Amino acid sequence: MWHIAKREIYNNLNSLRFALATVLLLGLMLTNAVVHLREHPERVQRYRERVSGHQNHIAAHAESSLYDLAQEGPGNLYKKPSDLRFCAEGGEAFMSDRAQAGYHRWSTDTLKSFWILAYPSATPNRDNVRPDVTKVDWGFIIGYVLSLVALLFTFDSISGERERGTLRLTLSNPIPRHTVLIGKFLGAFISVNIPFILAVLVNLLVISTSSDVHLDAEAWGRLGIIFCVAVLYTCLFLALGMLVSARVQRSAVSLVTLLLVWVVFVVFMPSTLASIAGRSTSSGPTYDFSERSWKLHEELSSDYYSRHYKEPEGSTKRIEIDGAYVTKDAEQQEQLHEERLNRRIAEVHRARAITRISPVTIVQNLIESFAGTGFERHLQFLENVQIYAREFRTFIVDTDNADPESLHIFGVRTGMSQEPVSPEAVPKFEDTLNLSKDFNTAAMELLLLTLFVLVLLSGAYLAFVRVEV
Amino acid sequence: MLMTLIRRELLDNLMTFRFAAAVFITLLLVVANTIVLLKDYEQRLTAYNKAVNESHQELREEKTYSGYAGALIIHRPPNPLSIFNLGLDKQVGNKIEVYHAFIPTMWDAEKHGADNPFLNLFTSIDIVLVFQGVLSLLALIFAYDALAGERERGTLRLVLTHPIQRGYILFAKYISAMLCLLVPLLISLLLSIILLTTSTTMSLRADDFLRIGGIVLTSLLYVSLFYLIGLCISAMTRRTSTALMLCMFVWGVLVLVYPNLILTAVDIVPQPNTQISVYNQIKQMWEEWDRENKRFLRNDAVLGPLSRNGEGWGFRLKGVEYSFAPSEDKPSTLLYFYQTSFYAGKIGAESEPQVPLVQDYYGFYNRETINTVQRTWLVRKPALEAIYIQPANLGRMLLRFSPGGLYDAATEAWAGTDLDGIQDFFSTVQRYRRAVVDYFYDKKIFESRQWFAADKGTADWDALPQFSFHRSDTGINAKRALPDMLLLLTMNVILFTVIMLIFIKSEV
Numbered sequence: 001m002w003h004i005a006k007r008e009i010y011n012n013l014n015s016l017r018f019a020l021a022t023v024l025l026l027g028l029m030l031t032n033a034v035v036h037l038r039e040h041p042e043r044v045q046r047y048r049e050r051v052s053g054h055q056n057h058i059a060a061h062a063e064s065s066l067y068d069l070a071q072e073g074p075g076n077l078y079k080k081p082s083d084l085r086f087c088a089e090g091g092e093a094f095m096s097d098r099a100q101a102g103y104h105r106w107s108t109d110t111l112k113s114f115w116i117l118a119y120p121s122a123t124p125n126r127d128n129v130r131p132d133v134t135k136v137d138w139g140f141i142i143g144y145v146l147s148l149v150a151l152l153f154t155f156d157s158i159s160g161e162r163e164r165g166t167l168r169l170t171l172s173n174p175i176p177r178h179t180v181l182i183g184k185f186l187g188a189f190i191s192v193n194i195p196f197i198l199a200v201l202v203n204l205l206v207i208s209t210s211s212d213v214h215l216d217a218e219a220w221g222r223l224g225i226i227f228c229v230a231v232l233y234t235c236l237f238l239a240l241g242m243l244v245s246a247r248v249q250r251s252a253v254s255l256v257t258l259l260l261v262w263v264v265f266v267v268f269m270p271s272t273l274a275s276i277a278g279r280s281t282s283s284g285p286t287y288d289f290s291e292r293s294w295k296l297h298e299e300l301s302s303d304y305y306s307r308h309y310k311e312p313e314g315s316t317k318r319i320e321i322d323g324a325y326v327t328k329d330a331e332q333q334e335q336l337h338e339e340r341l342n343r344r345i346a347e348v349h350r351a352r353a354i355t356r357i358s359p360v361t362i363v364q365n366l367i368e369s370f371a372g373t374g375f376e377r378h379l380q381f382l383e384n385v386q387i388y389a390r391e392f393r394t395f396i397v398d399t400d401n402a403d404p405e406s407l408h409i410f411g412v413r414t415g416m417s418q419e420p421v422s423p424e425a426v427p428k429f430e431d432t433l434n435l436s437k438d439f440n441t442a443a444m445e446l447l448l449l450t451l452f453v454l455v456l457l458s459g460a461y462l463a464f465v466r467v468e469v
Numbered sequence: 470m471l472m473t474l475i476r477r478e479l480l481d482n483l484m485t486f487r488f489a490a491a492v493f494i495t496l497l498l499v500v501a502n503t504i505v506l507l508k509d510y511e512q513r514l515t516a517y518n519k520a521v522n523e524s525h526q527e528l529r530e531e532k533t534y535s536g537y538a539g540a541l542i543i544h545r546p547p548n549p550l551s552i553f554n555l556g557l558d559k560q561v562g563n564k565i566e567v568y569h570a571f572i573p574t575m576w577d578a579e580k581h582g583a584d585n586p587f588l589n590l591f592t593s594i595d596i597v598l599v600f601q602g603v604l605s606l607l608a609l610i611f612a613y614d615a616l617a618g619e620r621e622r623g624t625l626r627l628v629l630t631h632p633i634q635r636g637y638i639l640f641a642k643y644i645s646a647m648l649c650l651l652v653p654l655l656i657s658l659l660l661s662i663i664l665l666t667t668s669t670t671m672s673l674r675a676d677d678f679l680r681i682g683g684i685v686l687t688s689l690l691y692v693s694l695f696y697l698i699g700l701c702i703s704a705m706t707r708r709t710s711t712a713l714m715l716c717m718f719v720w721g722v723l724v725l726v727y728p729n730l731i732l733t734a735v736d737i738v739p740q741p742n743t744q745i746s747v748y749n750q751i752k753q754m755w756e757e758w759d760r761e762n763k764r765f766l767r768n769d770a771v772l773g774p775l776s777r778n779g780e781g782w783g784f785r786l787k788g789v790e791y792s793f794a795p796s797e798d799k800p801s802t803l804l805y806f807y808q809t810s811f812y813a814g815k816i817g818a819e820s821e822p823q824v825p826l827v828q829d830y831y832g833f834y835n836r837e838t839i840n841t842v843q844r845t846w847l848v849r850k851p852a853l854e855a856i857y858i859q860p861a862n863l864g865r866m867l868l869r870f871s872p873g874g875l876y877d878a879a880t881e882a883w884a885g886t887d888l889d890g891i892q893d894f895f896s897t898v899q900r901y902r903r904a905v906v907d908y909f910y911d912k913k914i915f916e917s918r919q920w921f922a923a924d925k926g927t928a929d930w931d932a933l934p935q936f937s938f939h940r941s942d943t944g945i946n947a948k949r950a951l952p953d954m955l956l957l958l959t960m961n962v963i964l965f966t967v968i969m970l971i972f973i974k975s976e977v
Contacts, residue, residue, distance in 0.1 A: 016711060020718045028726065031734050038736060094589040121586035129557060129575070129888055130861045131868055134592070136726075136733040148721055152714065160710075255713060256487045256610055260494050267602050268498055274591030275505045348587045355591070375590060 001183040004170075008187020012153065013194075021149045022195035028141045029203035035136070036086035041212040043081045050078045050098075057102075059423035066403070066417040069426070070396045070410065073102035073115025077388065079381045080431040082372035083219050086207065087226055088364065089135040090374030096122040099385040101392075105333065106297075114326050114411060116334035117389050119341045119382065139367045142230045143360040146196060147237045147266060151258045154188050154241025156251035158464065163251060181242070181464045185457075188238050193231065200227065218435060222370045229370070232449055233363045237262075239456035246463035269358040277351035289340055296332050300325065319407065319415045326411030341382070348375060359452055362445050369442045372433045376441045381431055388429045395427050470633060474641035482611065482649045491607045492653045498599045499657035503664050506552045506595060511670045513547040513559075516581045520544050520564065528930050532923035534914050535810040535831075538795045541567045543901065543936050545578070545894050548886055549671055552661075553684050554877070555595040556886025565895075567902045567936075568795075569909070570838050572846045574853060575895045576802040596661060597880045600688050601873050604654060605695040605724055609716040611646045612699025614709045616972065621709055635973050643696070643965070650692050658685060676943045683883040683943075683950060690957040691876040695720075697964040704971045727871045732864055747852040748800045751845045755805055758841040765833055769826065784827055787817025788924070803849050803856075808838070813922040824918060832916025839906060861888065872960065875953045882950035885940050889949055897938045904934040 012018050057075040061068045079097045096119065103118040134140055161167035170180060204223070207213055215223075241258060248254040304325040311318035352375070355361040368374030400406050400417045409415025482488055524542040531540050545563035562578025571577065619625035628638060662681065665671050673681075699716050706712040789811050796807035810831075816824060865888075868874030881887035909915050919928055 017714050017718075020714070024718065024722070024726065028730065031730055035733055035736075091590040094586065128861075129561065129857055129891075131732065131864050132560065133732045134729045136729050140729065144725055145721065148717070148725075152717055156710065252614065252709065252713065253486055255717075256490060259606060259610070259717070260490050263603055263606060264494065264498070268502075268594065268599065271592045271594040272498075272501055272505060274588075275509065275593055277591075344585045344587050347585050348590065351588065351591060375587070 001179045001186070004175075004180060004183025005186040005190070008157075008184055009191050012187065012191035017149075017152050018191060018195065021152070021192075022198065024145060025141065025149070025195050025199035026202060028136055028145060029199035030206065032086055032136055032138065032141065033203045033206035036207060037210050037213060040081070040083075040085060043085070047078060047081050050076070054078065055423075055428070058426050062421040062423045062426050064420065066396065066399055066406075066419055066421050067413045069421055070400075070416065071112055071114055071413075074388070074392055074426075074429065075102045077101050077385050077429050078431070079378070080433075082377070082433070083213065083215055084222060084226075084371035085137075085373055086203075087138040087223070087371035088368040088373050089137045089139070090368040090371070090377065092373055094122060095375070095378045096120050099382065101385065101389055111322060111326055111412065114330040116330050116337065117385065118334075118337045138226065138230075138371075139364040141199075142233060142367065143364050144266060146192075146230065146234060147360065148262065149195075150188075150192050150234045150237035151241045151255075151262055153192050154238050155245055155255040155258050157184050157188060157242055158245040158467070159248050159251040159254045160245075162249070177465050178461060181461060185238060185242060185460075188241075189235065192234055192238065196230070196234070222372070222435065222438075225370050226367050229363060229366045229446070229449070232453060233359065236359055236449070236453045236456060239453060239460050243456055243460040243463050246460060246467050265358050266360045270355050270361045273355045273357065274351050277354040289336070293333060293336050296336065297329060300329055300332065316407065316409075319409050319412050323409040323411035323415050330411075345379065356445070356448060359449065362449050362452075366442050366445050366449070369438050369445075372438070376438070377433070380433070380437065384431055385429070388427070391427045395425075399425075471637055471641055474633070474638060475645050478642050478645035479648060482645060487607075487610050488649055488652075491610070491650075492656065495599075495603055495607070495653035495657045496660065498603060499596055499661055500664070502594055502596060502599055503552065503661040507664060507668055507671065509593075510547055510549065510552055511668070513581075514670055517544055517546050517563070520581050531930070532927040533812055534909070534917070534920045534928045536812065536928070538568055538570075538793070538808065538810070539566060541905070541933075543567055543573075543898050544581070546938070548884065548890070548940065549665075549673060550677060550680055550884035551595070551886050552665065553595060553681065554597040554880045554884040554886055555593060556881040556884060557888060557891050558886040559593070561891050565898055567898065567905060569835065569842070569902070569906050570795075570806045570808050571797065571804060571842060572849070573895065573898045573902060574802075575891060576853060576857065577804060578895070596658075597684070597688075597877065600654070601691070601876055602724060604650065604688065604692045605873070606720055607653070608646075608650055608692050608695035609699040609720050611650060612696045613703055613712045613716045615642050615646065615700055616703040617706050617709045617712045618703075620707065636969060639700075639969060639972055643693075643700070646696055647689075647693055650696065651689070654685070654688055654692065679943045680883050680885070680946055683947060684880045687876060687879045687883065687950065687954055687957070690954060690961060691872060694872050694957060694961050694964065697961060697968060701964055701968050701971070704968050704975065723871050724873050728868055728874060731867045731870070735864075735867060743852060744800070744803065744856055747848055748803050748805065750848055751803060751805050754841055754845050755807070758837055761837055762834060765830065769830065784823060786813060786820040786823060786827065788813045788815045788820065788922075790814045803852055805845075806838075806842070811921055813924070815924040816922050824922075827921070828916045828918060831920050832913075835909075835915040858888070869953070869956070872957065875957050879950045879953035879957070882953070883946050885946055887949065890941065890946075893941050894938055898936075901934065901936045908932075908934055 054075050054077070057072075058069070061072045077099045081097075085092070098120065100118040100120055102115045104115075105113045107113060156163075158167065161170070171177070208215055240261070241254075244258050244261075245251070245254045248257065304321065307321055308318065308325075311321060352361075352365070356365075365374070365376075369376045397410075399421060400408055400410070403417035403419055405419075406417040407415045520542075521544050524540070524544065527542075528537065528540045531537060543565050545561075545565070547563075548558050551558035561575050562580050564581055565573045565578040567573060614621075616625070619628070629635070658681075662673075665673060698719060699712075702715045702719065703709075703712045706715065790813060792809065792811035794807060794809045797804050798807075799805070865874070865878060869878060878887070882889070884890075885893075914920060919926055
């Protein structure tokens with residue numbers, strides 16, 4: 001078996017395709033690294049500035065009074081840029097990098113609306129008339145280029161030998177067929193991975209030697225997982241190449257078939273399926289949303305005004321009614337925003353489920369989730385934000401309870417503690433990434449990818465065993 | 470003799486597996502995508518019609534002329550040819566406000582808020598993109614063994630023993646392969662056009678068919694270029710497998726890698742300083758306007774200052790119901806202005822002597838505003854171009870180094886979804902704004918009572934000039950597409966000559 005593998009490797013190493021693949025992959029990975037080094041420090045810098053701005057915002061209100069802090073809210077919360085952005089761009093441009101935790105809607109002469117958690121949507125390209133292209137990240141290099149290279153390495157592995165007549169020669173030796181197949185597979189596997197590993201090493205070398213970008217132990221672990229996913233993905237295309245090569249008499253036909261399959265499944269399938277899925281599940285227009293939000297508020301306020309004037313000015317009862325109005329309004333509106341967000345997320349989930357037929361989507365999703373970019377990461381960020389919002393509110397309630405002078409009526413200045421709060425005591429928002437959580441979300445896709453590989457490998461095996469020479 | 474050669478080649482090609490596969494794949498992809506794109510177009514059209522109706526009604530609800538701020542909204546209809554090449558049709562905003570205090574540009578436009586912004590995560594596709602990927606691949610698959618294969622099999626030597634010029638052989642091969650490639654192209658286009666015409670919402674006019682013809686012609690040039698690239702490789706190599714391998718790598722680089730790589734690598738960022746300085750300049754102009762405005766009010770003893778909070782609204786006219794101050798401050802698009810106005814349902818009799826003075830003031834105020842807008846436009850327009858248009862054009866320029874970029878640019882121009890086509894719409898909107906302002910000047914609406922009060926006659930919105938937008942003539946589309954098409958043609962001719970030279974000098 002090793003003999004066959006070795007023969008295959010030598011054969012491949014001397015070939016034109018090996019040289020071309022190496023040059024292509026090296027060039028792409030090098031560009032990727034250089035671009036990352038150019039863009040990433042800026043991104044991190046911007047994030048830091050925003051976070052410090054956010055902390056100043058909290059401090060200013062905390063020092064004023066607890067009511068101010070409770071009314072204003074913590075302000076904009078920002079998504080932490082991933083250090084592994086070079087692995088997958090993940091459509092970050094289409095997702096907002098912040099959540100608004102201090103969204104103002106109305107104020108009257110005595111009352112001010114409380115903050116709610118809102119989810120602004122990024123409006124990419126609105127100010128942008130540039131041509132629309134895919135960024136060259138690892139996802140692109142692995143998903144498109146590496147899969148094409150894998151096909152080019154295997155399309156003639158069996159049909160080519162059959163054409164030249166050497167297959168008959170090999171099989172005349174007392175070697176079982178599956179050994180021949182595994183040997184061939186290993187040979188192709190190693191010769192595809194040599195240029196890939198080389199390119200990855202160059203890429204990581206350039207990135208890690210730069211002083212601007214720092215990769216920690218977890219990042220290296222994630223890179224390792226991404227590499228394994230890439231290798232698994234190559235296996236899929238190697239198996240596909242061998243399957244077709246075994247079934248077909250001539251290598252030209254084999255390549256034509258493979259290329260067409262590749263074009264359909266890799267290039268066109270994801271976007272076509274996504275458009276179908278996206279179109280069929282379109283959420284209601286936003287003006288319906290704003291109308292609903294306005295109506296809810298109107299109903300609540302008309303109810304409020306009818307009760308408000310019945311109580312004498314300055315009485316605790318009146319303050320209670322005021323407070324109930326403000327808090328109820330914030331609650332309702334926040335729920336409305338959350339409902340819309342959840343509906344949108346559900347749509348994307350449906351669309352993503354359909355696009356999983358295409359292996360390239362699976363692998364790109366996997367790379368995204370391990371690189372800490374993309375949609376799943378955005379969901380994690382939103383979850384972090386929601387947890388933080390709860391934490392912040394609990395903090396406000398606890399601090400208010402600790403003040404004996406307060407009436408403990410939320411929503412109104414006179415009903416709440418007037419004491420300033422120490423800015424250090426206010427909980428801080430920290431956007432974190434959790435590897436085990438990433439693993440959980442990716443598990444399904446990992447299994448699906450493995451399943452694809454196994455099916456194709458056994459298909460190739462069956463085809464080769466039954467082949468007539 | 471040429472005919473015999475062509476027939477032989479044609480039969481050779483037609484009977485192959487790759488031909489069947491080519492037809493099947495192209496048909497499958499084009500038809501599937503046409504259905505999806507058609508549905509998408511219909512959805513956008515419904516959203517557009519709905520929005521137009523809503524804006525129409527919203528404007529009618531305004532009783533005073535000044536109420537048209539934020540209510541006179543123009544919508545951009547989706548381009549039916551965006552099915553062929555989406556271009557910027559979905560990317561750029563399609564909802565724009567017409568108001569005298571700013572000149573509308575595509576950066577001020579917003580999108581109909583109908584869709585889920587997360588769905589932008591999925592790339593969209595159009596028919597030209599399918600052709601760009603699949604037809605180029607097919608052309609290379611048809612070409613790789615045209616010469617190398619014959620040489621390998623030894624039939625080339627046989628053919629050359631006949632007294633035929635080598636050029637004829639090459640020409641026959643080219644013609645027959647192009648005929649074969651035309652079959653999937655035309656059949657799939659025909660099917661998609663049939664699908665389009667059966668749709669009830671889609672209405673293609675006669676000149677749209679001319680534009681589609683232009684797209685077909687460009688596709689032909691593009692396919693031919695890739696066939697020639699394949700032929701060139703085939704002429705230079707001895708073995709078909711080498712030729713095939715080279716072809717695939719060339720395809721990967723030209724179609725897949727180059728466009729994405731070049732725009733990732735070349736970072737085109739405009740100077741942020743110009744943006745800030747121009748924005749400050751515009752802000753200063755408006756501050757000057759504000760000073761002018763205050764001076765006018767100071768000199769007017771009756772009116773007094775128009776204070777921004779509380780009582781001063783509406784110059785203490787009796788009957789003022791509410792006031793509004795539409796203002797914009799968007800540094801990213803260099804948009805800055807502010808406005809103050811109010812609405813009076815019925816002006817009290819005791820305030821009546823004050824009304825002519827207020828009317829006079831608004832006449833002055835609006836005139837000054839429009840003059841300031843003209844002044845800011847002189848700096849805003851070049852700045853917007855430097856910040857947005859120039860980098861975009863540079864990016865497109867870089868893409869043109871690959872045939873795919875040329876093809877995309879030319880078909881975009883034909884479909885009218887390119888930057889120029891979109892600009893056409895916004896310049897029409899700008900002209901419309903001018904027409905509205907002129908109408909207001911003509912009818913003396915700025916200094917009329919109806920500008921702010923609804924008691925003696927309300928605004929007559931039906932007399933307002935109507936907005937209408939027609940896509941540019943086919944001639945203009947052709948003119949925009951021509952440079953790229955010529956470039957494609959030149960590349961074709963050069964490659965053909967190169968192949969001819971290689972083939973004539975090659976030994977069999």
